[in-house]
Amino acid sequence: MLTPFHLAVPVDDLDAARQFYGEIMGCPEGRSSDKWIDFNFFGHQFVVHKGKPLTDADHNGVDGDAVPSFHYGMILEWDDWHVLATKLAKADVEFIIEPKIRFEGEVGEQATMFFTDPAGNALEMKSFKDFSQIFAK
Template sequence: MTSPFHLAFPIKDIESTREFYGGLLGCEIGRSTDKWIDFNFFGNQLSAHVKPEELVAAHTNAVDGKNVPVRHFGAVLEWDQWHGLADKLKEVSTDFIIEPYIRFEGEVGEQATMFFLDPSGNALEFKSFRDPSQMFAK
C-alpha cells in the first residue's frame, strides 16, 4: 500500500499559486490563509507557504544529456493522464525546462517525463511509466 506524502514549500504569493495548482493543474484546494494554502496534489498534501526570501533557483545535474533541476518535486501519473497533462501544458504555451519526452523507449523502465516551473520558480517533474511495475526496475 502506498502512503500519501506531505510537502511544504515556499512561494512568492497565494494568488498565482492558487491559479497554477488549483486552476492549471486541477488540484483541489484545501485550507488557506493569506500566508499559506494546501492542495490535494494527486492524492498528496502540498502546503505552500508565502516565503519569497526562501526562493532560490535550483541547481542542475546532467541526466541523459539534459539539465535536470536537483531540487524538484512532482507526481507519477497514469500513462494517459500524463499525456493529457502534457497536451494541456503545451496548449497554454508552458515554458518547459525539459520538454515532454519518452526516456528508455522500448527498454526496461520506459517512462514519460517533463519538467517546468511553478509561478514561484519551484521546479516540478511529472512522469509516467508505461509499465508501472517497472518504476524501480534496474
C-alpha cells in the first residue's frame, strides 16, 4: 500500500477552488481557514493556499501533445478515470488536452487528460488498464 502524499498549490480565489475541487472534482473538504483549504484528493492530502498562482508557459512535446511542464494529478482506476472525464465534460471544464489514449499499443499505454483549475494550475488525470505499466520502459 502506498502512503499518501501531501501537495500544496497557490490559488487566487479560495471559493472558486472550493467549488472546483470540492464540487466538480468530488474531493471532500477537510480542515480550512481563511488562507487555505485541505482536500482529500483521492486519498492524498491536497491543500490550496491563498496566494499568487503559478504561471507556466513551458510545455514539452509528448506523443504529439504540448504537455505543461508543471502539472500534478492522479493515476485512477480505469473506470474511475472514464467517470471523471465524463463528469468534467458535463461541467464544461475546458481541456488543455482532451481525454484520450496515449501510447496506444505501446509500453506505457495510458488514458490521459489535462485541464486547469480556476487559478490556472494544470492537472493531469491518467489511468492504466495494467498498473504494472506505470514505470515500464
